[in-house]
Amino acid sequence: MVGVSTTQMKSxxxxxxxxxHYEERLQEEYxxxxxxxxxxxxxxxxxxxxxxxxxxxxxxxxxxxxRDDDTVTAPHRPHHVAIAKGVDLKRMTAEIFGRExxxxxxxxxxxxLFDPDVNFACSGIIAEGCPPAAGAGLAAKKRNTDSxxxxxxxxxxxxQGAFLESLNFAAVHDLPVVFVIEDNxxxxxxxxxxVTDVENGAQRAAGFELPGxxxxxxxxxxxxxxxxxxxxxxxxxxxxxxxxxxxxRRMGHFMGDPESYRxxxxxxxxxxxxxIERLADDLRSHGVDDDTIEELRExxxxxxxxxxxxxxxQPQPDPEDAHEDMFVNPPxxxxxxxxxxxxxxxxx
Amino acid sequence: MAQQEKREVIERELTMSRAMVExxxxxxxxxxxxxxxxxxxxxxxxxxxxxxxxLDEFGYDRIMDVPISETAYLGAAVGAAQEGMRPIAELMxxxxxxxxxxxxYNQMAKNTYMxxxxxxxxxxxxxxxxxxxxxxxxxxxxxxxxxxxxxxMKVVVPSxxxxxxxxxxxxxxxxxxxxxxxxxxxxGIGWLPAPKGPKTPVPEEDYTIPFGSxxxxxxxxxxxxxxxxxxxxxxxxxxxxxADDGVDAEVVDLRSLVPLDTDTIVESVEKTGNLVVVDEDYxxxxxxxxxxxxxxxxxxxxxxxxxxxxxxxxxxPYSRPLEQEVVPDAEDIEAAVQRTQ
Numbered sequence: 235m236v237g238v239s240t241t242q243m244k245s246x247x248x249x250x251x252x253x254x255h256y257e258e259r260l261q262e263e264y265x266x267x268x269x270x271x272x273x274x275x276x277x278x279x280x281x282x283x284x285x286x287x288x289x290x291x292x293x294x295x296x297x298x299x300x301r302d303d304d305t306v307t308a309p310h311r312p313h314h315v316a317i318a319k320g321v322d323l324k325r326m327t328a329e330i331f332g333r334e335x336x337x338x339x340x341x342x343x344x345x346x347l348f349d350p351d352v353n354f355a356c357s358g359i360i361a362e363g364c365p366p367a368a369g370a371g372l373a374a375k376k377r378n379t380d381s382x383x384x385x386x387x388x389x390x391x392x393x394q395g396a397f398l399e400s401l402n403f404a405a406v407h408d409l410p411v412v413f414v415i416e417d418n419x420x421x422x423x424x425x426x427x428x429v430t431d432v433e434n435g436a437q438r439a440a441g442f443e444l445p446g447x448x449x450x451x452x453x454x455x456x457x458x459x460x461x462x463x464x465x466x467x468x469x470x471x472x473x474x475x476x477x478x479x480x481x482x483r484r485m486g487h488f489m490g491d492p493e494s495y496r497x498x499x500x501x502x503x504x505x506x507x508x509x510i511e512r513l514a515d516d517l518r519s520h521g522v523d524d525d526t527i528e529e530l531r532e533x534x535x536x537x538x539x540x541x542x543x544x545x546x547x548q549p550q551p552d553p554e555d556a557h558e559d560m561f562v563n564p565p566x567x568x569x570x571x572x573x574x575x576x577x578x579x580x581x582x
Numbered sequence: 583m584a585q586q587e588k589r590e591v592i593e594r595e596l597t598m599s600r601a602m603v604e605x606x607x608x609x610x611x612x613x614x615x616x617x618x619x620x621x622x623x624x625x626x627x628x629x630x631x632x633x634x635x636x637l638d639e640f641g642y643d644r645i646m647d648v649p650i651s652e653t654a655y656l657g658a659a660v661g662a663a664q665e666g667m668r669p670i671a672e673l674m675x676x677x678x679x680x681x682x683x684x685x686x687y688n689q690m691a692k693n694t695y696m697x698x699x700x701x702x703x704x705x706x707x708x709x710x711x712x713x714x715x716x717x718x719x720x721x722x723x724x725x726x727x728x729x730x731x732x733x734x735m736k737v738v739v740p741s742x743x744x745x746x747x748x749x750x751x752x753x754x755x756x757x758x759x760x761x762x763x764x765x766x767x768x769x770g771i772g773w774l775p776a777p778k779g780p781k782t783p784v785p786e787e788d789y790t791i792p793f794g795s796x797x798x799x800x801x802x803x804x805x806x807x808x809x810x811x812x813x814x815x816x817x818x819x820x821x822x823x824x825a826d827d828g829v830d831a832e833v834v835d836l837r838s839l840v841p842l843d844t845d846t847i848v849e850s851v852e853k854t855g856n857l858v859v860v861d862e863d864y865x866x867x868x869x870x871x872x873x874x875x876x877x878x879x880x881x882x883x884x885x886x887x888x889x890x891x892x893x894x895x896x897x898x899p900y901s902r903p904l905e906q907e908v909v910p911d912a913e914d915i916e917a918a919v920q921r922t923q
Contacts, residue, residue: 305661305665307661336698337697337698337700338696338697338698338700339698339699340698341695341696341697341698342696342697342698346692346696346697348693348696348697348698348700348701349700350664350697350700350701353665355664355693355697355701357688357689359684359688362657362684362685362688362689364654364657365653365654365655365656365657365658365660365661365685366657366658366660366661366664366685366689367661368654368657368658368661369657369658369659369660369661369662369663369664369665369669370661370662370664370665371661372658372661372662373661373662373665373666373667374665376617376643376662376667377667383661395653395681396653396654396657396684396685399649399651399653399654400653400654400657400658402649402651402654403648403649403651403654403655403658406649558699559694559695559697559698559699560694560695560733560734561694561734561736561757561758562694562699562702562704562757562758571792572791572792572795573748573785573789573790573791575592575744575785575789576589576590576591576592577591577592577744577782577783578591578592578593578595578783579783
């Protein structure tokens with residue numbers, strides 16, 4: 235293991251601060267028009283919004299090892315991963331605001347972000363990104379490249395068939411895939427212990443004779459180390475790995491979630507554990523001074539503000555565009571001319 | 583494809599499975615990014631001969647047996663296609679769709695649209711469909727309507743070897759997800775004898791049949807029979823019998839459900855005035871209702887009489903007399919036509 239460089243740490247810190255500030259700012263924007271009475275379809279950001287404050291270490295620690303040609307699939311709580319993977323922040327924000335210049339021209343929304351330039355996609359159904367990640371790994375293997383694929387999922391997804399089937403598929407074909415479980419203790423309102431008997435979701439890997447490691451605390455550097463090994467293993471064609479990272483859900487499952495099911499002390503504990511401040515301390519111990527840390531924070535905040543302002547200035551889509559983009563090459567395949575053969579024995 | 587200048591008569595006949603495999607093999611030779619995944623597609627050659635002989639030429643890496651794990655391998659096909667490869671993934675029986683429908687309905691079909699056209703999913707999902715051999719409720723469905731219903735997938739159904747080859751070439755070359763539904767009874771498998779019709783002359787070279795081009799399998803003036811798959815042949819049998827009674831039936835083979843060639847259907851109905859839609863899928867909320875509604879939308883005044891012939895809304899029963907009762911045969915089609923006259 236080479237170990238993390240200060241430059242790498244600063245880059246992760248920037249991603250994490252960007253992601254945290256992004257979620258906090260989206261929360262503010264989202265609630266506009268939804269107060270005092272919460273109406274999910276009102277305001278400048280319509281629909282559901284699942285924010286990932288408290289998950290940042292899992293995004294930054296893994297994606298620090300990835301290149302643009304590596305593929306990432308994320309679940310419904312995707313922003314921190316997208317930011318760490320280098321997704322175009324302005325166009326992603328425009329998509330969340332449902333604007334014409336968004337990544338999906340306003341057709342996808344925050345659970346369905348696609349940025350093919352950096353091979354990022356996310357989707358809204360639990361564990362469904364695992365098979366396509368395995369497929370991206372399969373493509374890398376067939377093309378004999380050293381690209382890898384990473385599938386993110388929550389701890390609530392470890393009992394889904396799509397995850398378990400993908401583990402087997404990736405294992406049997408030795409695919410360069412890393413499965414990253416973000417354990418935030420809660421599947422909406424269901425605490426982990428009520429729905430699964432394993433404390434460590436990475437143990438699922440054992441049934442497929444794959445390595446499974448758990449990072450017990452949301453420490454970006456510990457995630458970085460675990461991912462260095464797993465991504466390296468995948469790049470070297472030594473097969474898949476499962477990593478579980480303990481993260482914390484600092485906000486509700488979705489904006490508007492009253493969290494009445496959640497003990498106050500659990501919420502307080504989540505607030506107290508802050509992977510970003512932890513990494514700031516790590517930076518200091520690597521000799522980075524407070525001014526530099528503050529500058530990193532400020533530039534990250536500026537980037538977020540810029541993206542949000544830009545997105546809000548973007549036009550709403552033309553309603554007629556709802557009928558476009560069904561197919562890549564409309565209206566149908568590669569040819570529109572019927573061949574003209576004379577077949578024996580008939581007029582077919 | 584350019585018009586053939588020389589009118590050479592094509593004599594070579596193939597079964598539908600050989601024609602389908604020939605197209606796959608040609609595409610695999612031409613493009614290293616094409617590969618086939620499915621259960622028992624390698625050594626076995628596909629339970630319904632869909633990959634017969636391909637392993638010998640292409641090996642296990644490109645003719646891939648996969649775990650019995652449809653969610654994993656269909657989803658992996660989506661992922662590989664999004665990387666730009668051209669996977670063909672097979673559902674051994676279309677009836678198995680249920681265990682993997684999320685990958686099909688929520689990703690394969692929707693990712694292009696949800697990405698605003700930034701992502702393409704150039705894959706083919708092949709699926710064996712259909713009954714008539716007493717395989718009961720979980721192995722006999724066609725589910726044409728189920729696959730054609732959700733937007734985002736092109737759905738094609740060949741009824742002859744000639745069509746099977748041209749449609750397969752087009753399906754693999756298409757940049758969008760294509761569901762290629764082949765009827766088991768038409769493949770020409772030794773243990774599942776085909777009717778006479780699907781084995782046809784097939785050109786040696788590759789050619790494409792455009793999607794959304796229905797084919798007049800028989801011309802006639804009195805009634806339009808619109809159908810697909812196995813029932814093209816049953817409709818042709820009915821038409822022969824009807825001709826003896828002086829009723830001249832036109833048989834329109836849809837060949838693709840998405841896109842649907844409404845023009846050809848409407849043109850035919852405007853000529854004959856009578857429409858009989860024949861389907862091996864369930865009657866309610868399916869292909870028959872859709873075709874009738876499409877004609878009504880376009881040309882309501884042309885319709886003098888309409889009949890639907892489809893599976894009644896029951897699961898497909900096992901026992902021979904029970905299955906024969908529910909799967910439409912030539913006599914059912916003939917009777918429906920007579921009711922329009």
